[in-house]
Amino acid sequence: MSYDHVITLVREAYKKDNLRQTIRDPENDVKTEVFCRLKSITRSEFYQAAVAGLRPEFVFVIHSFEYNGEQRVIFEGQEYQVLRAYQDEKNPEEIELICGRG
Numbered sequence: 001m002s003y004d005h006v007i008t009l010v011r012e013a014y015k016k017d018n019l020r021q022t023i024r025d026p027e028n029d030v031k032t033e034v035f036c037r038l039k040s041i042t043r044s045e046f047y048q049a050a051v052a053g054l055r056p057e058f059v060f061v062i063h064s065f066e067y068n069g070e071q072r073v074i075f076e077g078q079e080y081q082v083l084r085a086y087q088d089e090k091n092p093e094e095i096e097l098i099c100g101r102g
Contacts, residue, residue, distance in 0.1 A: 003035035007060050008074040009067070031074075036060040045098060054083050056100040064095040073099055 013028035039059040046056060058075065064087060071082050080099035087095045 001037050001061075003037050003062075005036050005038055005060075005075070006033055007036050007062070008033050009070040010072040010074060010079075011068065011070050012072065032066070032070075034062050034066045036062045039096065041098070054100055056083055056098050058099045060097045060099060061094050062097065064093055067095050067097070073097065075099075 009032045011030040011032075013025040013030065014022050015025040015028075017023050037060075039061050041056050041059055045059075058080065060073065060075070067085065069085075073080050073082060080101060082097050083100050084098040085095055086098065
């Protein structure tokens with residue numbers, strides 16, 4: 001199957017404020033574009049997420065070596081939260097990112 005879409009993986013940056021509290025620093029987020037393929041959300045995945053109050057919208061399949069635990073992605077100008085990352089033992093070269101708006 002072909003990787004015919006592009007997503008941007010976003011690694012969030014943090015810094016200390018004047019009170020030495022850790023706060024998000026969006027200006028220094030690290031963004032990496034990767035090729036992916038889209039996969040449908042399964043019915044069971046959708047309903048399991050709904051029980052937890054989540055709304056999965058996309059499954060992006062990328063090469064596992066490109067994923068470093070990022071919790072946000074940008075796809076077609078919209079930002080999504082990574083709800084779950086799944087790596088099938090039968091195919092360790094790919095990882096599925098189940099994403100939604102939370």
